[in-house]
Amino acid sequence: MIVKDAVCPFCGCLCDDIEVEVEEGRVVAVTNACELGTTKFMGEKRMKNPILRVGDEWKDITYDEAVKYAADMLLAAERPLLYGWSGTHGEAQCVGVHMAELIHGVIDNTSSVCHGPSILAIQEVGHPGCTLGVVKNRADLVIYWGSNPIDAHPRHLSRYTRYAEGFFLENAFRDRKVIVVDVRKTESANIADEFIKIRPGGDYAVLSALRAIVQGKADTIPRTVAGVTREQLVRVANLCKSAKFGAVYFGLGLTMTQGKYKNIRNAIELVSELSRHTKFTISAMRGHYNVYGSNEVNTWMTGYPFGIDFSRGIAFYNPGETTAVDILARKECDAALIVGSDPAAHFPRKCLEHLAEIPVVQLDPYPNATTAFCNVQIPVAVTGIDAEGTAYRMDGVPIRTRRVLSSDYLSDEEVLARMYALMQEARER
Ligand code: SF4
Missing domain, CATH: 3.40.50.740 (Rossmann fold)
Known part of the structure; x- marks a missing residue:
């Protein structure tokens, strides 16, 4: 028996296009799921x-x-x-x-x-979020901050961002830019258009610098902020301002590091500043399904x-x-x-x-x-x-x-x- 449109109960992507083949009360094959999802469906122990x-x-x-x-x-x-x-x-x-x-x-x-601090920040300043479908179809700029989707949410990239088609993008792979911000070069950073490597604990300072640049105060920024050069920060801020629709996805690398909920509050406020120039949204990469x-x-x-x-x-x-x-x-x-x-x-x-x-x-x-x-x-x-x-x-x-x-x-x-x-x-x- 083949069950179509099953939902993968592993990560927060809840992929709902899984095909599961069942024989004699056991799952024998899984199509469309990533390795994490397949392992869960086939789990035997x-x-x-x-x-x-x-x-x-x-x-x-x-x-x-x-x-x-x-x-x-x-x-x-x-x-x-x-x-x-x-x-x-x-x-x-x-x-x-x-x-x-x-x-x-x-x-x-x-x-x-995990994302408790993100919720505290949202309680203070709100959540300018949107569905994954909106990002897939509209976003021409996606930022993963403190998150490594290739390892933790593998199909986030293929269904919604890097490798996904977009209804309002002529050629999504070419037109959609991906930026990764992290303290080390992850697998996800390898497939990004731009990688911002920040010093551990430097997220708050980098977010504040980006906010200042977006507000037109680039001249107040020192030559480097938490290991990131002013040139790169200005380039990224300009990329964000010139995007038609931007989306920030953040993980535990932002919410559970020094600054905790203040980091998320600062990130949400950056998104609010950017929304004065274009459309921007921000959401957490939730782990458990x-x-x-x-x-x-x-x-x-x-x-x-x-x-x-x-x-x-x-x-x-x-x-x-x-x-x-x-x-x-x-x-x-x-x-x-x-x-x-x-x-x-x-x-x-x-x-x-x-x-x-x-x-x-x-x-x-x-x-x-x-x-x-x-x-x-x-x-x-x-x-x-x-x-x-x-x-x-x-x-x-x-x-x-x-x-x-x-x-x-x-x-x-x-x-x-x-x-x-x-x-x-x-x-x-
Ligand atoms: Fe399952 Fe997540 Fe992989 Fe989708 S990305 S198949 S929900 S583990």
Whole structure:
């Protein structure tokens, strides 16, 4: 059987033109996806059933036993943490928020350790963004700042920018210029028309210099700014001003380096300055396929995009205080539910030391670094492969992922809904 127009559940591009060939309940071939997406569709190392840690051993348990363990653990906790959520669909995220509210817990998603600062900047100065389709069809200048799409979002270049056709561009490959700004020459820099190499931590200064040049104050700029010559900055500022439609895509190389949200604020303000001369837009290169969705769902339901603390009975948000890394580092939470992420692979050691001391349940189809910290791991269906659900592309467009094969795994949403039902029942007693 061949499933057409499947959606790749790997990165924020959410490519929706994938063809998947299924034979005897297994994916045997994938067309159109990049290597990352193909590996996800073909992934074979899935866990077979829920497991419970007993001493140094793992014991197989049923879904009912695993769900009851998780519900009891969360109900018994005084300050439960519900973390992850970017690797699952919106319907499951929605149950997670209800659950956090019921037990007065803290719910945080992976954006608190990736594009959280970008969201803080957007809260201050707004988001002059647009869809990927607009960029593909109109942009004659694309800037990747602190982002290496060839490695992290491989089809961003082929579907929307460097190698894409554009409805309003006669010859997109010739007419569309690509600029890469980074601290080292990446693979993406190799295919760019212009590469700006800046000193680590110099993004804010370079953005400020570009803003000054765009405002007509080039004579105030020193000979070099964070390792970039004034000549190159003036050339790039002129390229931007003379473009018909420009798009900036920024990655963690801008949002998670010195300056953090101030960098993004400065970049957005540069885009606003450029929009006095031409049309310009800016957007984040979101990593997990539904990290954007976790911000959306949390915001509709609580008013806040991540790091939401219900311990007061109402939603409270204070990044740096109510975010997972801070709560773990302060050894505050006494139980953790991890869904669709792998904090053990990314969090600081201090956080993991605390994670090792408290009960942890993880929902994930695959064993990962966090498995070593779990008391129970519950394998679930993979959204976009054997479960369907809604995810948000990096430009904020919601896309319904398709189920390409059937399996006996429960989806995240089903497991969470069962947990939530048990918890509601217990609270009503
Ligand atoms: Fe999947 Fe991202 Fe590759 Fe598209 S670019 S196929 S969404 S991994």
